[in-house]
Amino acid sequence: MLELRLVQGSLLKKVLEAIKDLVNDANFDCSATGFSLQAMDSSHVALVALLLRSEGFEHYRCDKNISMGMNLGNMSKMLKCAGNDDIITIKADDGSDTVTFMFESPTQDKISDFEMKLMDIDSEHLGIPEAEYHAIVRMPSAEFARICKDLASIGDTVVISVTKEGVKFSTRGDIGTANIVLRQNTTVDKPEEATIIEMNEPVSLTFALRYMNSFTKATPLSNTVTISLSSELPVVVEYKIAEMGYVRFYLAPKIEEDEDETKPQV
Amino acid sequence: MLELRLVQGSLLKKVLEAIKDLVNDANFDCSATGFSLQAMDSSHVALVALLLRSEGFEHYRCDKNISMGMNLGNMSKMLKCAGNDDIITIKADDGSDTVTFMFESPTQDKISDFEMKLMDIDSEHLGIPEAEYHAIVRMPSAEFARICKDLASIGDTVVISVTKEGVKFSTRGDIGTANIVLRQNTTVDKPEEATIIEMNEPVSLTFALRYMNSFTKATPLSNTVTISLSSELPVVVEYKIAEMGYVRFYLAPKIEEDEDETKPQV
Amino acid sequence: MLELRLVQGSLLKKVLEAIKDLVNDANFDCSATGFSLQAMDSSHVALVALLLRSEGFEHYRCDKNISMGMNLGNMSKMLKCAGNDDIITIKADDGSDTVTFMFESPTQDKISDFEMKLMDIDSEHLGIPEAEYHAIVRMPSAEFARICKDLASIGDTVVISVTKEGVKFSTRGDIGTANIVLRQNTTVDKPEEATIIEMNEPVSLTFALRYMNSFTKATPLSNTVTISLSSELPVVVEYKIAEMGYVRFYLAPKIEEDEDETKPQV
Numbered sequence: 001m002l003e004l005r006l007v008q009g010s011l012l013k014k015v016l017e018a019i020k021d022l023v024n025d026a027n028f029d030c031s032a033t034g035f036s037l038q039a040m041d042s043s044h045v046a047l048v049a050l051l052l053r054s055e056g057f058e059h060y061r062c063d064k065n066i067s068m069g070m071n072l073g074n075m076s077k078m079l080k081c082a083g084n085d086d087i088i089t090i091k092a093d094d095g096s097d098t099v100t101f102m103f104e105s106p107t108q109d110k111i112s113d114f115e116m117k118l119m120d121i122d123s124e125h126l127g128i129p130e131a132e133y134h135a136i137v138r139m140p141s142a143e144f145a146r147i148c149k150d151l152a153s154i155g156d157t158v159v160i161s162v163t164k165e166g167v168k169f170s171t172r173g174d175i176g177t178a179n180i181v182l183r184q185n186t187t188v189d190k191p192e193e194a195t196i197i198e199m200n201e202p203v204s205l206t207f208a209l210r211y212m213n214s215f216t217k218a219t220p221l222s223n224t225v226t227i228s229l230s231s232e233l234p235v236v237v238e239y240k241i242a243e244m245g246y247v248r249f250y251l252a253p254k255i256e257e258d259e260d261e262t263k264p265q266v
Numbered sequence: 267m268l269e270l271r272l273v274q275g276s277l278l279k280k281v282l283e284a285i286k287d288l289v290n291d292a293n294f295d296c297s298a299t300g301f302s303l304q305a306m307d308s309s310h311v312a313l314v315a316l317l318l319r320s321e322g323f324e325h326y327r328c329d330k331n332i333s334m335g336m337n338l339g340n341m342s343k344m345l346k347c348a349g350n351d352d353i354i355t356i357k358a359d360d361g362s363d364t365v366t367f368m369f370e371s372p373t374q375d376k377i378s379d380f381e382m383k384l385m386d387i388d389s390e391h392l393g394i395p396e397a398e399y400h401a402i403v404r405m406p407s408a409e410f411a412r413i414c415k416d417l418a419s420i421g422d423t424v425v426i427s428v429t430k431e432g433v434k435f436s437t438r439g440d441i442g443t444a445n446i447v448l449r450q451n452t453t454v455d456k457p458e459e460a461t462i463i464e465m466n467e468p469v470s471l472t473f474a475l476r477y478m479n480s481f482t483k484a485t486p487l488s489n490t491v492t493i494s495l496s497s498e499l500p501v502v503v504e505y506k507i508a509e510m511g512y513v514r515f516y517l518a519p520k521i522e523e524d525e526d527e528t529k530p531q532v
Numbered sequence: 533m534l535e536l537r538l539v540q541g542s543l544l545k546k547v548l549e550a551i552k553d554l555v556n557d558a559n560f561d562c563s564a565t566g567f568s569l570q571a572m573d574s575s576h577v578a579l580v581a582l583l584l585r586s587e588g589f590e591h592y593r594c595d596k597n598i599s600m601g602m603n604l605g606n607m608s609k610m611l612k613c614a615g616n617d618d619i620i621t622i623k624a625d626d627g628s629d630t631v632t633f634m635f636e637s638p639t640q641d642k643i644s645d646f647e648m649k650l651m652d653i654d655s656e657h658l659g660i661p662e663a664e665y666h667a668i669v670r671m672p673s674a675e676f677a678r679i680c681k682d683l684a685s686i687g688d689t690v691v692i693s694v695t696k697e698g699v700k701f702s703t704r705g706d707i708g709t710a711n712i713v714l715r716q717n718t719t720v721d722k723p724e725e726a727t728i729i730e731m732n733e734p735v736s737l738t739f740a741l742r743y744m745n746s747f748t749k750a751t752p753l754s755n756t757v758t759i760s761l762s763s764e765l766p767v768v769v770e771y772k773i774a775e776m777g778y779v780r781f782y783l784a785p786k787i788e789e790d791e792d793e794t795k796p797q798v
Contacts, residue, residue, distance in 0.1 A: 109448060110446065115444075150612070175609065175649070176647045178646045178647075180644040181642070181643045182641060185641045376713070380708060382707060
């Protein structure tokens with residue numbers, strides 16, 4: 001028996017919008033700790049990890065660990081039918097091959113039940129070790145989304161270079177080159193507008209903009225985004241979900257070939 | 267000689283938006299009583315009835331009964347050129363094969379004349395008898411539109427079931443099932459937000475969502491919609507036009523075959 | 533060495549949006565006087581002239597006259613990456629085959645450099661003589677845009693007829709005819725809402741609506757538009773750029789053939 005009641009149902013709607021374009025089918029894992037997901041994108045390049053901790057739910061009952069395979073496109077279709085102020089409850093009976101999403105309007109005058117078939121999905125859970133990163137950038141999520149979108153109009157890849165002074169995003173394409181520099185800035189009126197750089201050593205890495213732009217679908221989940229970079233590790237792009245958990249995206253850097261003039265150079 | 271002056275010209279714009287996708291060509295009938303239309307949709311499944319009573323016009327001159335065949339797509343193109351605050355006057359001379367739409371801006375600084383050719387359209391006027399309905403549901407029109415749109419993302423048909431407690435909208439599709447229940451609710455702050463059920467006997471009927479979604483194009487005309495249901499009669503979906511009349515849509519229920527697993531079951 | 537710093541960078545963004553659909557490639561001419569452009573549209577029917585006077589820039593350094601060939605589509609892609617409140621600086625070194633657009637956010641926390649390759653473009657600068665016009669109409673630019681868009685839903689050409697009382701825009705198409713009359717109106721609350729007609733003699737000229745609708749892409753640049761008409765001259769449609777200059781569009785009238793029933797008649 002599973003029954004997870006989330007008062008701020010719009011969070012679950014936003015989570016699905018954040019990941020459904022990247023991942024088609026995935027297992028949601030439910031345990032006493034929380035509701036989580038880990039999945040590779042359909043081209044097996046990027047990894048998504050979601051956690052919604054049990055404390056964030058108004059009511060959280062999960063009698064035994066269960067893994068539910070869902071088509072995220074279909075799940076998103078159903079969650080779109082929930083109002084933004086609705087309470088969402090996820091329900092499943094033991095051994096059932098369906099999951100039910102219940103939506104309650106704030107006035108309790110409209111109650112909806114959407115029942116979706118579950119799927120069998122093979123997946124192996126990757127252990128993601130805690131790592132030390134060379135540099136961690138925290139910045140406004142809307143600014144990161146804007147930069148990735150802008151650079152994609154010029155080139156295909158982005159070089160992210162971090163120094164103590166700031167972070168630089170660069171690209172190069174047929175029509176020219178672009179460099180966008182954000183300065184470290186901690187003295188802003190609103191803390192969510194700060195750009196904060198923690199750096200152990202300078203780092204400069206190249207990534208496919210197509211994936212970065214996919215990750216920014218999570219922008220509505222959080223005012224800030226944290227980008228953790230190390231030269232030997234996949235970048236982690238993390239959006240915190242208020243007091244509940246996070247969505248994290250992992251993407252391996254591209255290996256730059258020095259002779260290749262078509263790729264951006266730092 | 268016909269001259270109908272409508273101060274709230276946006277009403278006529280909204281009427282055309284409500285019916286132009288359902289009906290291509292139709293006769294507008296003008297008499298001393300009012301300006302009206304009755305037409306089948308292009309696939310001859312649904313019926314539209316429009317009435318704008320003469321009292322609702324600032325000036326209403328109709329010397330003799332006249333029927334004017336118009337292409338609703340072209341008429342809509344012309345009415346879209348009227349501003350939302352414009353006064354619209356419909357004019358036609360006796361025996362003329364054109365109709366003129368005159369738009370006056372509120373300041374009278376902009377006057378437009380759009381002249382459209384009339385068409386000969388064969389049509390028979392159906393007598394629609396007054397009927398007793400098993401159940402009549404009055405609800406916010408935006409809520410009805412939202413429900414029809416949401417259910418269409420899951421299935422093709424909707425089962426509307428009315429009991430004393432409320433009205434249930436259900437569908438079933440490849441990805442699962444959906445049930446949306448609205449409770450009777452008369453104690454709301456604004457009367458247009460009430461859901462009011464008048465029921466003589468419970469009723470449960472199945473309709474094509476495609477048509478229901480067409481009908482909801484009339485939503486901007488009225489805050490509320492009235493749905494009248496009887497097991498032997500077409501459903502009537504009515505949008506009142508403030509102090510002037512109505513747009514009514516009629517649609518026959520689908521006959522449910524008990525063995526058909528692909529159709530929604532109540 | 534060229535360095536032009538424009539505090540209100542959004543003006544340059546709007547200028548590009550105004551002309552990029554009409555002109556693919558063009559030379560920007562830079563001199564001590566200002567930053568200007570003159571180009572035929574790609575079908576060699578309409579002419580665009582742009583002037584941004586040097587006084588309008590916060591900093592204007594242009595050591596020698598220079599002509600820089602740019603692809604306006606690519607330039608627009610880069611300028612779209614500037615924020616609406618950004619300061620834009622155009623920079624070029626002597627003899628360089630690139631131009632750099634620098635964008636500074638108001639807080640100076642984000643600095644972007646976009647470098648674009650220049651092109652060699654053959655162009656001859658047409659002398660446009662000052663002329664006396666039969667009639668000059670000044671009107672709200674949004675109203676002019678609305679009229680051109682509305683008429684294009686009915687016909688392909690517009691007849692603009694000016695008398696002392698007002699200006700009439702007419703068209704004719706398969707579905708009917710349209711006449712829109714604006715009365716001279718100088719007694720409005722806001723001067724930019726006035727319609728002002730200076731007329732030496734009545735004039736009635738026919739133009740292709742496709743071009744007029746292209747010109748109205750400049751609407752965000754100015755609240756008013758000035759239309760100068762003479763029977764032997766191209767019409768001038770001018771949008772002033774606050775305290776800096778203008779964008780002017782020139783278009784030759786169509787010669788009306790009296791026998792041609794498919795063209796609009798005045």
